[in-house]
Amino acid sequence: MRVISPQTQAVIKRFRASRRGYFAAWVFLALVGLSLVAELFISNRALCVYYDGHLHFPTYGVELPGQTFGLPYNFETNYRDLQALFKKEATGNWVILPLVPYSPYESVTLKGEYPPSPPDILKRHFLGTDTTGRDIFARLVFGFRTIIGAALLYTLGIYTIGVLIGSLMGYYGGWVDLCMQRLIEIWSNMPFLYVVIIITSIIKPTIGLLLTILILFSWTGMTYYFRSATYREKSRDYVAAARIIGAGTLRILILHILPNTIATLVTFFPFTLAGAITALTALDFLGFGLPPPTPSWGEIIRQGTGALSAPWIVCSAAGALVGILTLTTLIGEALREACDPKAWVTYE
Amino acid sequence: MGCAEKKAENKQPHGIDNQTIDAYYTSHADFFKMSDPSHLPTNLIWQTGLNEPEFANIHAPKGGTLHLAIADFPRTLRPVGPDSNSGLRDALYDTNTLSLVDTHPNTLAYIPALASSWALGDDQKTVYFKINPKACYSDGTPIRTGDFFYNFYFMCSPHIQAPWYNNWYTETYESVTYYNDFTLSVTLKNKTIDPVWYGNLAPTPRHYYGELTPDYPRRYQWSFPPTTGPYELKPENIIKGRKVTLSRVKNWWAQDERYYRGRYNVDNITYRTVRDVSSAFERFKKGEIDIIDLTLPEYWYKKSQVPAVKNGFIERAIFYNQVPRSPAGIYLNEQAGILTNVNVRRGIAYALNLDQVIETCFHGDYKRLSSCAEGYGRFSNTTIPPTPFSPAKAEAAFALAGFHKKGKDGILINENGKRLSFTLTINNGPLQEMYTLLQNEADKAGVEIILESLDPLTVYGKIMSKKHEAVASAWGGGFSRKPESYWQFFHSKNALTPGTNNITNTADPELDVLIDNYITTESEAVAQSLSCQIQEKVAARYAYLPTWYCPYYRVGYWRWLCFPEAFNVMISDNALDYGLYWIDENKKTETKKAQETGMHFPEKIGTYGTADLSEIIIPNG
Incomplete structure (x- = not known):
């Protein structure tokens, strides 16, 4: 040696x-x-989803369509919406989102708001969004x-x-x-x-x-x-x-x-x-x-x-x-x- | 001005060698035909176009100077040849040249310009013109048939180094005929839907250019030829690199003619070079520039919130124009890979979230384009709805094409394991980001869009050699009264042929029949119906996926710049088009005084024009 x-x-x-x-x-x-390991704290996929007695870990791995969690579409689940939905339903299901729940490719815009939007800690856009509404x-x-x-x-x-x-x-x-x-x-x-x-x-x-x-x-x-x-x-x-x-x-x-x-x-x-x-x-x-x-x-x-x-x-x-x-x-x-x-x- | 050496030197025009030019005409005798008035067809119906309404304010006062900015000083003042597509070209030539006839900007009927009357031949290919004897160039030389002959000599010459013009004039026209100094006819190679539009030529002054030689680009680099239009550029008004000033032609021959009264009112228009948009805006705020474009949402909503606007010194206007819209869209190559299947193309149409792009990138102000010829009044099929974004419908269409299984990354695959994926070629530039929005949303429908952003010239080369899968493109081009591009865009004759505009490689025998009939029909109603059918057929092929258009232009201007009651004409592209504005010197003094004394006027935002296209009727030639 x-x-x-x-x-x-x-x-x-x-x-x-x-x-x-x-x-x-x-x-x-x-x-x-x-x-x-950026996906663990920055991703539009949830870290962990508890749905109907099963745990899902979507971060790495295949894309989970909305139907997996009882949503009416079969493209990739919007976990932010899912979290809000579970909270509203209060049926024991839950979602853990990463610190920044956005993907670097995803354009997030709300009706009536036009990008770029300034930093917003509540929305977890810590550095704001760019001109097409993606998290900086x-x-x-x-x-x-x-x-x-x-x-x-x-x-x-x-x-x-x-x-x-x-x-x-x-x-x-x-x-x-x-x-x-x-x-x-x-x-x-x-x-x-x-x-x-x-x-x-x-x-x-x-x-x-x-x-x-x-x-x-x-x-x-x-x-x-x-x-x-x-x-x-x-x-x-x-x-x-x-x-x-x-x-x-x-x-x-x-x-x-x-x-x-x-x-x-x-x-x-x-x-x-x-x-x-x-x-x-x-x-x-x-x-x-x-x-x-x-x-x-x-x-x-x-x-x-x-x-x-x-x-x-x-x-x-x-x-x-x-x-x-x-x-x-x-x-x-x-x-x-x-x-x-x-x-x-x-x-x- | 100080810098005398920067002023353009007045180059003497070339000596005129009449023999060489006349010899050229003789050697091309089947193109340049000589005849006499007794050979004019007797059944011609001469149009004068004098029954249309006037559109300018004929009481508008003359005088004053309009101050404008240009981003780059032009690299040449020549109308054609290398570098002649400069930012000043529009002001010097395109909007400052009278041709034989003009289009009425509200009714779209033909109105007289250099020609006082015109007529259409039986063959739908020949147009006859009688030149107004009063018509003359800015230097006083009268305009005669010879100037239109010379136009062909000029535009077909290799010395002008303008292949596009060479090609256009040799490919479009079959012959030009001299009857007398005031009468000529122009014959086209092919029958078209609107022959007058093609036959409408502008003269080129033979007495100025004479015989062309290989030194044309250099010799005329900084000279402005005698013009038929209302403004001229005198050599002493050119300060290279900094400023040019156009001045109104003294005793312009058309100034009291119907349709030209009350237009082109300001004495001088200065164009100062201001390199970037934001510093031009700063100069505008100071009043050094009289009017500025505010079409971009950022300028209209945010940057124009300044005291001068609030105090009413600067007024703003939004004008909904009704021009034919550029067929902006995504062009899918019908002969490339998976895109040969119409269901795949239909699925892609449903997978494009164009509304989101309009909302995000254009502040929700742009509109969805729904057909390949929008804005042509009754020639436009308004019953075709824009395809909505719907991942479910997209997937249903993809399933019909055999793509019904989702891969690990959510992209659909067919039985052979082929991914549903295509390459979209786009221009590299500030707009490329918005295509990434489409790309992300298309993932939801299980289709992968691979973006390939290239230099615009490379993109053009690629689509002209038909090697693309899909391309995002917006065709430019001049105004035409009726859709003129079906043949070049969608006829099978142009499919798979390199160098033609059928970039979707559409080859549909039924569509061909419709297009052929459209070009050759003599009935306006039939043409309109065929036009609508063609659009429907094109839409059903889902090879051209229309995207968006901007239904208006927006400007800010100092209040001394005045516009007619309707602000501008229907087909105007910007506020200064058609020269309907004037400067009110009293208002200028009043405004300057108010700025000093702290007075103010009410804030003003005017909305003009209408958004309803269905009422436009395009009259017969």
Whole structure:
């Protein structure tokens, strides 16, 4: 079994010592965790329904038509109405609704009221509704889930490609390095935004497509760091030793050199994440992102800037964006401090 | 004005090479026909259209300047060619050009414009016109038959870089005939229901353009040609990027003619560039702009609740117009996948909760559209009710098509496990959110709508190549007195042919017969009856699912801007259409004084127009 190396232990200790960053990291993890089970507190489906001696748990699983609960229709039950009905009938049946009893896709409007409507705690629209009457809080949370998942995949994608190609360039050097550098220079000069705009206006964008485009145009930045780090490391004795005992290129790169260069990657991680969130939000804001009705922060900000008379729309999304970016920046700073090589490596 | 270099330089028009143009006419002798008055058919019944009521206030005072805003300064002032579809186009050309005849905006009868009389030939394809000898351009040059010949030379020229016009003028017209300087006839390629509407041409000044050369777009980029209309744009009144001022043509030839008296009263109209709507509204509140559109619910209900309105300085009006409505709707491709089954299409019609969209997105102000040709008076079938939202009826229809089992997510599947799902292509833009409402509600009926929002040009390309399943579309287009689009929208000849407007790919032999008869019939009553039958047939196919229309326009204007008693004419699209307004300088002084002294006037909201369409009778050509 592999124990955590003393160096790593030191890094963790330093990270914990930075109170701000440590706290931010926990908040961030908690938010991600909560968003994964968002249906439990934000959903138009009830958490639990007791009807005629049977318990139903509609949150996850198949759609329960109204007829299941004695209602005269066979499309999905409206649990808010059902709760009101059960209360009125007082026959012992009950419904437990989530904290926010609305789905992010559902447009809730009452006769005589025109969306957007301001925050209303009694109606459980904690951040109000948008211009088509959908709950903003629900859209923010589900939008967060999409964007954070996408940002993580994006980070994984560009690190895998960037680290691999960068390390190979540094390790082989010479013509390989020279040619790859020129290729990367050309590639990184392609106007990324235009490519996205052209592609998404021709075909229907999906999250996978957007991610692929984003990754294809963003991996180049990482190669520079890993090229130079590998270049430095490969002349060290331990690499020579590994080569002598017959280790292959990939083995040397991944098992021997990478652990010694990984600190750069760790410190970049939160900033890459923040960059991905901003990029996806910007694309949605410009209308080249995910197709409607996918909940997304950029889309909410766009709606909000078009309806400044309803300030809660733009404030909610902008606030959430600022909040998440602040959290990632705090974590990033703490990580950088913790991984700072100058603090614990002595060069001879 | 200060910035002299920004003023447009007055480019000299091209030299006139009469030989080249005349040679063009000679080489196309079967199109440009020469004849003489003795060859005019003797049985023509010449119409003069002088028995219709006048609609302007003939006592309206002249004078004053109207201040307006445009969102973007046009990229060119040319009437045709690249970039000519600018926001100013309407004011410069579309509503500021007299053609041979005009449509009376209340009775829809033809009334004289450049032509003093006109007649319809026996073949239902040829229209004869006699030009009013008084008619002339703003530069004083008289208008003659040659200007209509030249119009074809101009519009068919590759140098104008306007394929749509090239196509329209070559595809619609068969020939034009010269009888004398004041008499001409226009012959159409196909019989149509309303030949005068097609034969009604506008002249193009040959003495101004002369021979066209490839430098046309650049040469005429910032020049305004002599016009037949009431306003002209002088070179000194163009400040590029900022402002243009139209001025009333001195001694406009039609100013005392019947139907033109009392119209176009203000001396100048200035258009200032104001980039966004909210800053235009701020300028309006300050009185720098005289009139502004308040049709959007947000502006009408919320933003116009300002002191100037409460104090009566700004008046508001809502006008229920009676224009033919754009056939906005969801077009299902009858030849695509599950949509080939009429029961599926009928089910989809029941699964669209359009009333909710109207309630949520349009403040409940819009109306349901019920047929493919609404607003054409007796040509419109008013007995077709809009399809109500009913998940139960939708499911019953889907069951007939074999979809009777619900899947895990509530979407219906058939015996082979095929999901009841189709892709709806929409334009990406601010309105796309309302289709998500339809999408969510359709779930209740067990049908899945997959939204595909694309760039408008891509959408257009996709539907023209007939590769779509369903598309949400609203056709624009000019005013026509009678439904003109049945053939292009629903005739089997245009089904599955790329580049045609039959985007539902409807191919129904019975419908074809009705449409063919509709186009060729000479009886107005038969045409009306056929028109109603066609609409009924189209409705029963459930391929075109009509959505909504806006039955009015709403404006706010400073009280010195005055309108006739009826506010505007029936077919007006906005308050300034037809130029019936005038500026009362006394009221302006009075209002300015009241603003200073803190006086006020009663708040005023006027409601005009009528919402009843059944009374409109479209008279015979």
